[in-house]
Amino acid sequence: MxxxxxxxxxxxxxxxxxxxxxxxxxxxxxxxxxxxxxxxxxxxxxxxxxxxxxxxxxxxxxxxxxxxxxxxxxxxxxxxxxxxxxxxxxxxxRRRINQREAFVPNPAEISPECEEIKEFELLESLKSYLTEEERAVFLMRYYYDLSYSEMAGHLQISETAVRKRVSRAVQKLRKDGGELWNK
Structure with a gap:
């Protein structure tokens, strides 16, 4: 051998x-x-x-x-x-999650003094089309680019519920907020 x-x-x-x-x-x-x-x-x-x-x-x-x-x-x-x-x-x-959570404001607390004017204008435009919950998930998803699972963790609801809220918000904006949707 x-x-x-x-x-x-x-x-x-x-x-x-x-x-x-x-x-x-x-x-x-x-x-x-x-x-x-x-x-x-x-x-x-x-x-x-x-x-x-x-x-x-x-x-x-x-x-x-x-x-x-x-x-x-x-x-x-x-x-x-x-x-x-x-x-x-x-x-x-954990650091990445904390960093993202620090940048996701409560939409009810946004004011022109503490946020960029562009974001404030977007929020004001969204108010006429979406509920507070729909605005929150819409901003988290499309403005802050959070994943559905991150949003679910932040809002402490299921990922399915987050997906439904986002879908509902997008449908409303496509139907009623055409000029806003196409900006």
């Missing part, structure tokens, strides 16, 4: 042993790294629920990649990097 081991086909009993071995391997890894992962993530944010979510995502990833980790030279280091990556990704997502 050339030093490489030949792959022997596994029977069903060997597969069961391998899964049990992988389970024990993962449990050992989690036990060894859980405290240090939690400490590292806690230094990145003081949001404890977010830390828990990232830890769960990390352990899920460990379970999915167990065959990679079994052959990895430093599985604990791999787990730390994976947890850090998951946390950075979640923090960036």
């Amino acid at each position: 050339d030093g490489k081991s030949e792959r022997v086909p596994m029977n069903i009993n060997d597969y069961g042993k391998l899964r049990a071995g992988q389970k024990a391997f993962v449990e050992t890894l989690v036990g060894e790294t859980e405290a240090s992962v939690a400490k590292m993530l806690s230094k990145m944010t003081d949001d404890y629920p977010m830390v828990e979510d990232v830890m769960i995502a990390t352990w899920t990833l460990v379970c999915q990649k167990v065959s990679v980790l079994e052959n990895h030279a430093n599985p604990q280091g791999w787990i730390m990097k994976a947890a850090k990556y998951c946390m950075l990704k979640d923090l960036e997502k």
